[in-house]
Amino acid sequence: MFPTQSKANRLARLWLLPAFALVMLLLAYVVFAYSSAEAQTVPVPPGDYCVEGIVINWEERPLAGWAVTLTNESGTVLSTTVSASKPTDDENGDGEDDELRKGEFEFQNLPKMPDIYTATIESREGWEGVTPTTITFPINVGEDDCVRIRFKMRRIIPVEVIKFDRNHVGLEDWKIVATPGPGNLFAEEQKETTNVTGTALFTLTPGSWIFTEYPPKTDWDEPREAWMPVVPPSGRQELKIEDRDYLTAELPIQIVFKNELVVGCIVVQKIGIIPATTNGTAELVSPIGNTNIYTGTYGVPGWTMTLYRKDGSIARQGVTDATGQVMFDNLPLGPYTLKEENRAGWAERVDASTPFEVREQDVEVKGNFCDDPADFYYFRNEQDDSGFCIEGYKIDANEGYGLPDWEIKIKPLDEGGFDPGDARTDGRGYYRFDFPRDDYRIPGAKYEVCEDEEDGWLPHTDTCQTVRLPEWPMGECVQLKDFVNQQVGHSEREKMEKDKGKGGMWMGGGDMGGKPVACSSYHVVEGGEGLYDIGRMYKKSPQQMLDANPDVKNNKNQWVFVGQKICIP
Numbered sequence: 001m002f003p004t005q006s007k008a009n010r011l012a013r014l015w016l017l018p019a020f021a022l023v024m025l026l027l028a029y030v031v032f033a034y035s036s037a038e039a040q041t042v043p044v045p046p047g048d049y050c051v052e053g054i055v056i057n058w059e060e061r062p063l064a065g066w067a068v069t070l071t072n073e074s075g076t077v078l079s080t081t082v083s084a085s086k087p088t089d090d091e092n093g094d095g096e097d098d099e100l101r102k103g104e105f106e107f108q109n110l111p112k113m114p115d116i117y118t119a120t121i122e123s124r125e126g127w128e129g130v131t132p133t134t135i136t137f138p139i140n141v142g143e144d145d146c147v148r149i150r151f152k153m154r155r156i157i158p159v160e161v162i163k164f165d166r167n168h169v170g171l172e173d174w175k176i177v178a179t180p181g182p183g184n185l186f187a188e189e190q191k192e193t194t195n196v197t198g199t200a201l202f203t204l205t206p207g208s209w210i211f212t213e214y215p216p217k218t219d220w221d222e223p224r225e226a227w228m229p230v231v232p233p234s235g236r237q238e239l240k241i242e243d244r245d246y247l248t249a250e251l252p253i254q255i256v257f258k259n260e261l262v263v264g265c266i267v268v269q270k271i272g273i274i275p276a277t278t279n280g281t282a283e284l285v286s287p288i289g290n291t292n293i294y295t296g297t298y299g300v301p302g303w304t305m306t307l308y309r310k311d312g313s314i315a316r317q318g319v320t321d322a323t324g325q326v327m328f329d330n331l332p333l334g335p336y337t338l339k340e341e342n343r344a345g346w347a348e349r350v351d352a353s354t355p356f357e358v359r360e361q362d363v364e365v366k367g368n369f370c371d372d373p374a375d376f377y378y379f380r381n382e383q384d385d386s387g388f389c390i391e392g393y394k395i396d397a398n399e400g401y402g403l404p405d406w407e408i409k410i411k412p413l414d415e416g417g418f419d420p421g422d423a424r425t426d427g428r429g430y431y432r433f434d435f436p437r438d439d440y441r442i443p444g445a446k447y448e449v450c451e452d453e454e455d456g457w458l459p460h461t462d463t464c465q466t467v468r469l470p471e472w473p474m475g476e477c478v479q480l481k482d483f484v485n486q487q488v489g490h491s492e493r494e495k496m497e498k499d500k501g502k503g504g505m506w507m508g509g510g511d512m513g514g515k516p517v518a519c520s521s522y523h524v525v526e527g528g529e530g531l532y533d534i535g536r537m538y539k540k541s542p543q544q545m546l547d548a549n550p551d552v553k554n555n556k557n558q559w560v561f562v563g564q565k566i567c568i569p
Helices: 006-036 494-501 531-537 543-547
Strands: 047-057 067-071 077-082 104-113 115-121 127-129 134-139 147-155 156-164 175-180 192-193 201-203 209-215 227-231 236-241 255-263 264-273 295-297 304-308 314-319 325-331 334-340 346-347 362-367 377-383 390-395 407-412 430-435 446-451 457-459 464-468 483-487 521-522 563-569
Touching: 047 067, 047 115, 077 104, 115 147, 134 147, 134 362, 156 175, 156 209, 156 236, 175 201, 175 531, 192 201, 201 407, 209 255, 264 334, 264 362, 304 325, 314 325, 334 377, 362 377, 390 446, 531 543, 531 563, 543 563
Parallel strands: 047 147, 156 255, 264 377, 390 483
Antiparallel strands: 047 104, 067 077, 067 115, 115 134, 127 147, 156 201, 175 192, 175 209, 209 236, 227 255, 264 295, 264 325, 304 314, 304 334, 334 362, 346 377, 390 430, 407 446, 446 464, 457 483, 521 563
16 A cells, blocks of 8 residues: 555645646657758747848938838848838837938847848839949848848930931041030040940939030041031030939930931121212212222221021031131031121111121121122121210119119219219119210229118118229220128028027128129029039139138038029139
């Protein structure tokens, strides 16, 4: 017989039986699972390894909505995520702030075991990788920090350049150069050569691009062909590619260069008339068999002549030499319109017997007309008897519009000087003071011109200017600098005072060494342009641009904004 057991011992043995059975069942499950390992992967508890990264474009701006897939060395897809569109706030519901910025992505809680991982970004039509689109990296034992990776993508838009002659036959072996334009900072110059059909294909990123063309090179002993640009007339054109063009434009985007061989030649003669009168009537002489030549004439140098095609585009432009002549050679045959500049202080010579005195003439280029003076094209002008004048503009600093009906006052600074009286601006903001020609007090006289101050407007430039008239009428007015004002509440001066608590700066010229910097012109900022980009366009140094635009110079980052009016010194 077994020894008698206490009630407590019996109860303990009864409790151990089910526990023992449960342990045996778990061991049996493990054995079964192990024996089936070849058919089914054993789940690995999640670890604390992680991968984080960002997707950016070619301009280094974050891209949202791009799918990134992570696989291990065996090719098993572990996870797929999407780059964030904006900072997230506990998207996982784990009570923590995820703080993913735009373009960022992450893979958390990867298996805590060493492996080789591969991250792949999705492919999209019209995009290519600036960096590889597949990135492979190891995660070793003991990695403490997240592995950081980055994908950089760029939009590519095909642009086809078509090069042909006047008969629309493709021109082969022309070099086409695409140069990044203003603001297109993350692009490089590309060069292509036209094929037998006259086409060259580029793949470009969005932004401003400037295309130029160059004819094929010839051997030294071969005659060089002379080509003239027709479309565009300058042989240079700019294309602004928008990011949306990939979706909205018919691809590839096509631009055309059209050239033709040139064979014609003309000479333009500019003549100044010295009226030689006989009984009050101008004499006509014919030194070269042309009865339209007046006696007492001279060649006028420095006069601009422009030759226009019949579509209004400029074919050639030149300035007369010391003899008053300018030659246009290598011209395509056909009709043109020739125009002379309309210079103040000069009048057309109008006479009933000589109706040829005009500002423009029709020209038919049929060959070489540069050898015989009888074939020249003549323009004759006589300097008029106009007196002296001073003129200028009153403008709004906001977009440069003229301010009408604004009083402009003038005061002679010489004792007993001639007073022309005050003026008011017209609808363009233009004003003018006229002086007689036959008053001894006027040549070389000094005047002070001031704008009247009006309530609600702040001056951006000096309110008074001092000017001296020339000693002899020049046929054109003395030009004053623009008087610039801006309405209270919108001036850059007030913005700077509010932001920095000190005197603001303004558009319309800065200050350098205590002397005002005059603006030769203004430039309205377009998208992607910076202050130095604009300076390069006008051949101005960075320091010149900063001195002329103190509001930009005193800005911490020296930023400009679209629509801002920039002073060109």
